[in-house]
Amino acid sequence: MSDAHMPPAHPFDDDKLREECGVFGLIGSADAANFVALGLHALQHRGQEAGGIVSYEPSQGFNSARRFGYVRDNFTSQSLMQTLPGSLAIGHVRYSTSGSKGPTQIRDVQPFFGEFSMGGAAIAHNGNITNADALRRELIERGSIFQSSSDSECIIHLMARSLQRDIPSRMEDALRRVEGAFSVVAMTRTKLIGVRDPLGVRPLVLGRVGDAWALASETCALDIIGAEYVREIEPGEMVVINEKDGVQSHRPFRPQRPRFCIFEHVYFSRPDSIIGSRSVYETRRQIGVELAKEAPVDADLVCPVPDSGTPAAIGFAHQSGIPYGMGIVRNQYMGRTFIEPTEQIRNMGVRLKLNVNRALIEGKRVILVDDSVVRGTTSRKIKEMILDAGAAEVHFRIASPPTAWPCFYGVDTPQREKLLAATMSEDEMREHLQVDSLRFISLDGLYRAVGEAKGRDAASPQYCDACFSGEYPVEPSDQIEKGFQLKTAAE
């Protein structure tokens, strides 16, 4: 069922893969919801469509607020934040899933809440459940009423039907039925809970500020509240935290070799976050270094496609010795789509966000460093703007391998046939984009940049790189049922 609601415009480039969610939770400090608001603000790049916070305070029970739009525009109001008291709170920011029909409803916005006979629980989920359709059918058949179109709601219904007597055990029961990628932050009346799936596809970190504990998708959200980064939640680990006993670790799943999402390094995570013990910024700079080694070119200027191409461009310029310069300038005030004036403006959509620094570009051989090519539509427009400004040559260098497969683990990707790299070779793409050269970093080069000195272990890859390799560590069963074709031996 769809509820009447005006969808927010997407302010950002739809020619990117997009992380679909960020999660944050805190226990042990008064006004926990204010910390959560700050944490979600720092995670806003992981989901701009909507956000929600649930808090618990003994005399007032659970309270919740869910809003469309940015965290800064909603969860900064005194009157709203006063409705979210207590020293325990969790929150969520989200994107819509590309597959869903129609606009997101407010009831699709997490955290989800369920009242069980032993008390209530709220959960927020980053990731995607690959057997959600089958689970939903089964649950409806047995009498569950779904309130949202979100796959994540399955978890709370599975918990409701568990026969365990306490909520963490019910959550273990539920998550054992679930396939796919998930980093979950949840809360009961007294506990903050964090879980990562056995492969650890999506990130989740633990922090400490004063006597309080925090869980967050990325370390940048710990920084904003002044919390110290303690460690990652490990793949397959469940931590249960209460104010008295602190952090207790459980291992509800059968151990497997981890497969962290390598694209978090390339694009999703903020450059000031730390993954494991590696700086995301440094990894991206190193990708630029590798790229300059793998695909050098004689040119006058290394120019990042802002802002995500910047660290790799710095690395490329440093390694190649070619001067680095801001040939493209970003408008800080991006937003809704303007109405096109009668007189057609070429590339108007791109001009709202980017402008070429003509005086710098004119007459130069320019290397454009971008993080990825998805549909290729933006790359083509940028190339045209650069040529219009009088560049002598345009060379694209891409800080990730060709994106040839959709992600089913919590990332918004177009259908496979819309991915440029799914239907074209590197050379065909160069032809299509009409640039002087186009090179992607190799999969091995990427692995080296993230610290795997020997590159990718083809027999047992160290990361989930399905979007590049087509090798899916968890079978996307709902998608296969809908007709998705796995990679064949021939490919």
Add this chain to the structure above:
Amino acid sequence: MSDAHMPPAHPFDDDKLREECGVFGLIGSADAANFVALGLHALQHRGQEAGGIVSYEPSQGFNSARRFGYVRDNFTSQSLMQTLPGSLAIGHVRYSTSGSKGPTQIRDVQPFFGEFSMGGAAIAHNGNITNADALRRELIERGSIFQSSSDSECIIHLMARSLQRDIPSRMEDALRRVEGAFSVVAMTRTKLIGVRDPLGVRPLVLGRVGDAWALASETCALDIIGAEYVREIEPGEMVVINEKDGVQSHRPFRPQRPRFCIFEHVYFSRPDSIIGSRSVYETRRQIGVELAKEAPVDADLVCPVPDSGTPAAIGFAHQSGIPYGMGIVRNQYMGRTFIEPTEQIRNMGVRLKLNVNRALIEGKRVILVDDSVVRGTTSRKIKEMILDAGAAEVHFRIASPPTAWPCFYGVDTPQREKLLAATMSEDEMREHLQVDSLRFISLDGLYRAVGEAKGRDAASPQYCDACFSGEYPVEPSDQIEKGFQLKTAAE
């Protein structure tokens, strides 16, 4: 769990009993939702806090819009109404239940929707389920997740767990488990369904406009869409209407003697509605006539307390021969509470709504005719305003018997100890209000006014009059569990 939301101010007198809901449904005409919006507008007096509409259109499925505030302020927008296409729609207007803690949430606003394995269904409910707490506990124990604090949600969960293969049969299953008062309007993808509980406590009528069928709480909602009043849905009847076969009648419950709510005649229903074949206006005028016979008084002016006391005052004036006049004038622009100026204003709250027509009142012996006395707070303030304006005497005549018991069948009543008549005799009330005389119509007088020539049949009353008599036709089991004391033999 409570969701952050600013509660709307109640523009109306909180010294009245309040009907909690109105329902409306229509099948068989394009843009059914527009008819529903009109019908709900005509039923706005039955619930001013919020309203919702669900419609169904084959290519777009079920659509829903739920909003706080008046129907006229929400369901008049072209952009909203376009999201509710189709030739089948139902709607609901509601008040908050006094018993609930905290403000109403948007998720408490009906119609409720459930997706079953054989398709979706939406329901809107007027009434109250007296065993809802017990049902909810049982359903949660078995794994249902409730999304609202509304008792009505039990129905949709009971339907989800029914083993019947079609939705009307699941609804029968569900309603047989439910105790209390209910008039339900529901819809599937192809059917409009109406049901009244076996006692027929709350109203529900059937109308026809062109090829379309309508269900409504009152006939005034048929008038506004130009529909013809066909008949009442009978107590214990379920009608299932589809476009092809028209109205089919079922009898899912064990037959019982009907007990329609007599207070619908006294106050809840609009004076231009017809109940059975009686005009509500005429009944109220007749109450005034009976009252003038039962409790005459020598005076100069019969003055209604606007607007609900008007028909009885007209009847009282006609019967007594004492001139009728508008001694109290109502401000049409009532609304939110104003900020009190520093200098205290006596009876400011009342003055926002009512003003005394001093020139008419001065020096006169005034009979004030009001529909009921609940807490007595407003009666007291009105009396003071009348005396301040120079009235020589003030006589209250009340068009209902003393309200001494709470209603548990879908009416918002204060706790018993807050009811003036629960703790005082008529004489003590007169003393408390400090008026020259105070008389209520007798229970028999009221029955005569609604057409029962011999008055009330004490052995087997023709109506539900629990608020006056303390005789509850359905045991309020949830309330008893919470400590409510039924009337004892001694009372």
Add this chain to the structure above:
Amino acid sequence: MSDAHMPPAHPFDDDKLREECGVFGLIGSADAANFVALGLHALQHRGQEAGGIVSYEPSQGFNSARRFGYVRDNFTSQSLMQTLPGSLAIGHVRYSTSGSKGPTQIRDVQPFFGEFSMGGAAIAHNGNITNADALRRELIERGSIFQSSSDSECIIHLMARSLQRDIPSRMEDALRRVEGAFSVVAMTRTKLIGVRDPLGVRPLVLGRVGDAWALASETCALDIIGAEYVREIEPGEMVVINEKDGVQSHRPFRPQRPRFCIFEHVYFSRPDSIIGSRSVYETRRQIGVELAKEAPVDADLVCPVPDSGTPAAIGFAHQSGIPYGMGIVRNQYMGRTFIEPTEQIRNMGVRLKLNVNRALIEGKRVILVDDSVVRGTTSRKIKEMILDAGAAEVHFRIASPPTAWPCFYGVDTPQREKLLAATMSEDEMREHLQVDSLRFISLDGLYRAVGEAKGRDAASPQYCDACFSGEYPVEPSDQIEKGFQLKTAAE
């Protein structure tokens, strides 16, 4: 110049004449703006489109808030009212003038403010300046910049150009240049000022509450703040009030015989207001009495057209002995226009506001008492509804003489050719409305009802009755220039 703004829908009958403004001011009590908000709420019937308040507090200077919509929806917010501190404030509610093209702008909303060399002043004006176009042209020629399309703004520009050294004297200068009808409430940093034009066409009254003084369009606005009604400001009088010296009276104009607007008695003022020493309600009841004498008819029911026809209907019923009854019921929740469902509804606009009490009407000969007939569109629809409900006969009795001329003194009237009575005789109107009989009260009858025992003094009428008689006490010079034809000797 027009500023982008969505015009509010007019919730009320556009088949009525409409007062265009109400004014209120208070000096001498902390938080004067809160009193003003209450006063404007009581005057809301005089203007529903927008309202404004200006206050003065020594440390913060003048503050202002102007808003579209009802007083209750704007000036009840703590955050807004805190921006209007001080013990001196004035306010205004307004309608748009029918003649203006396009929607009202917020800058057209009064009070208007001007900064002069000796300090600021704010004014609020009820009435209409009949030489405003000429004044505006002259002022623009001399270099004044108008910020609104309102005629009232001329006053503040004339004040700015006066050579007087104090603001009250500048206001005298300005108002001596102005022709037409005006009741002005104004304020400086220390004074509250009230003025009525020499004919006293529009009302203005003085009240007292504690140590504070209030000025208001009607006494009902004194009642709501608990103020005592002191007296009317007299025609041609200017009162200047400060906290220390109280009320000082000036006579800036050449004395003339007063010509108060008789339509204030008929319709504009609230029935609970007092004009001079006469109750408006009692006058209207008396009109009904006169009407029953002048135009009796044999019938079964006297039914008011709610709500404005009610007092006259009570008087008619009392005088004629025919029973009084509510044959038409008003929906209290009127508002914006609903979207018409596909299937056409007859008289939908009227049904949103009124419904017929079919059970009372059926088979009866009905006398409908209404306050006035302007375009006749609503009268016709009401007649149809009454006949559809089965009335045997319909007789209209109108509590004012035929409205045959537009008002140019602050009342929203259609152009002359749109007035039914401008083009038809009483008999032709009866024919046009297709009713069994139609009678208006005579002009003499109306004068008798307002207390002029000998009726109208044709040589020197006691009231302004231009809308009935075509005799304009102030020449409407702007209108004549635009082509308006005064009454000829032949008419």
Add this chain to the structure above:
Amino acid sequence: MSDAHMPPAHPFDDDKLREECGVFGLIGSADAANFVALGLHALQHRGQEAGGIVSYEPSQGFNSARRFGYVRDNFTSQSLMQTLPGSLAIGHVRYSTSGSKGPTQIRDVQPFFGEFSMGGAAIAHNGNITNADALRRELIERGSIFQSSSDSECIIHLMARSLQRDIPSRMEDALRRVEGAFSVVAMTRTKLIGVRDPLGVRPLVLGRVGDAWALASETCALDIIGAEYVREIEPGEMVVINEKDGVQSHRPFRPQRPRFCIFEHVYFSRPDSIIGSRSVYETRRQIGVELAKEAPVDADLVCPVPDSGTPAAIGFAHQSGIPYGMGIVRNQYMGRTFIEPTEQIRNMGVRLKLNVNRALIEGKRVILVDDSVVRGTTSRKIKEMILDAGAAEVHFRIASPPTAWPCFYGVDTPQREKLLAATMSEDEMREHLQVDSLRFISLDGLYRAVGEAKGRDAASPQYCDACFSGEYPVEPSDQIEKGFQLKTAAE
């Protein structure tokens, strides 16, 4: 007078000087207002508080819309833009002036409009009138009513009082009375007008797109609409453009040596704009080069303070050979102030906008390159964050000379005593900021970077550099009257 309005939060650093306005106008293409909206969007960095557009269309006259907030949030709505038809439009974006008491009112938002006897005109002004107080006093004395607190309104009142018969001539009359800095874009019913003050302090450029002409504060606003940059409007020039005759140039003022604002190069203008024939980006990069020559330091990392320090940091790194890196990362989702959680967070305000890239900073000797130091509050917080992250040394290099004097020509500067450089020497500032070294570029170095090979001509400076030198090319007479002390010979 102040009108009740909630001030928008300033999302940006209040430790910067801020340009107060941007202007844009277009003639000769249908839907000119849509172009203006795009142009203002590109100029949003020049004023974020509010924006306004006026358009003219023969059949509908002048239309206007003024809104608080970003252009992208207001002037992108179809319903709003449809109210602004026509092929001629102008617009304005603005900041509040720091000197004004209280929040900006919507009536302070430009363009301003005046109706003259020969027709209307609208004007938008970038700059500041240094004799506005005196002009305003004189105009009020003579009977003008000001509607805003804006200095710019003087221009329209002076025009209203001119005896010239056409609007351009009236504008010449008015501007000859005005002292200070102004770039004005104005329109009549048929003409687009652009004027720069005789010194040309503020920028204004001319562009062409198809048959249409555009005027804009910066060339980046021409780029966004695909217009070609034709030339600068020259200091002291007035251009009058109509659809038929194109651009006509006038010289209403006595010629003077130009003094363009040098801070436009340093900070105000966007890096992708061109001033004269110089790229702003290239100038800033060159400042970094000069700075590296003037003030070299042995270090490990050159890190820009984002985003305005970036070009100079690139230049500094290039010249010094020290690696360039993003040690500070900016949060793209800045916005309103969050509520501080109970547990104090150090430097929370800064953390909302910036985060340190700890892995890059740790153990390094860091050169921070910033564009300017105003109050020094942000510099201090950034230094603390860098040290907290483990930097070994912190060296500040500032891309402008010490800002020791307020600007009175349309830039928002704190009072002189709040400027760090007004009260401290460079060495005292280093001490105050507790950094290892602090160096500003010299005034001569800055002049060299903007292309003046011989540096500043002390006898007759080529630019307005009053904020650095204290030498004001136009006497700030209003300020002197309020007590501002000009630089003494001793200083």
